[in-house]
Amino acid sequence: MKTQLKQSVDRSIRDDEIRQLAAEASLQWTGTFNPAPMTPACFEQLYRNAI
């Protein structure tokens, strides 16, 4: 099983895609229950860490 985002997607991820992913993740209800507050910027950093 892939442990890095770029492996999972099988190509590099564009900046605009990361921003879109982050925007959509921040709208997910489950994120509001995370112990650390999650903003779109937090999710963007999380995705960049996963790449």
Place this chain on the structure above:
Amino acid sequence: MSVFDSVPENPTTADVDRCVAFAKPESIDLIIGLGGGSSMDCAKGANFLLTNGGRMQDYRGIGKATLPMLPMIAVPTTSGTGSEAQSFAVIADAETHMKMACGDPKAACRIALLDPELTVSMPRSVTAATGIDAMTHAIESYVTKKRNTISQMLARQAWSLLAESFAIVLESPANIEARGRMQLGAFLAGAAIENSMLGAAHAAANPLTAMFGTTHGAAVGLMMPHVIRWNRERVADSYFELALTAGWILRTRLATKGLRFWQLDSRSYSISLG
């Protein structure tokens, strides 16, 4: 009895609509959700529309159904989703592909039949992906803002069963005792979610599935270690408790740093601290 067996992975509002169109003329009085999370969630979603009308989007959130719902029996054939223990149907919007959690106490299954023999024939990749999903359910529900004594008890017991058995079912798929522990662990993790919800790993995973088609279990497994790192300053003690519960050997000097690394591949998984 009428059988609707056209549920794809990550069912959408259109799939629920098709299920409703199939079931409505049959005047059914009981629903049996047989399969993985997608099948059970689609059945649960259809229950909303059959009994309360409208469209799936109307039930996003909790407690939007005003009329009684049909009794439902869940029969899971994977050990991951935990849908059999929840009052939520997770359905993707057919247009945006974003997942919606639609919950109502009336949608909860009256009975969940856990038969580990039904999970033995799962392909290895499905065993891995669903098992990882269940483990992330236990981890996330253990640390959420809504966590409480009940949810943590359920999540810890789930985690114990899953951590003990995951490697066994990957190596010995026919081990029925380990399959049973995985199934019960997935159920208990689902019950934990019902009490304390999930966290950022699932929030980050769902857009990956929507944008790239990444399998749900792979997506949450990919994001979980990064979320653990992100959260560790707030809930390091809770992560440490889970590591202890799993019986993993820990070096004291690393205990305060929290989980930093979770590696998953097709043959094994490991979690280390440091």
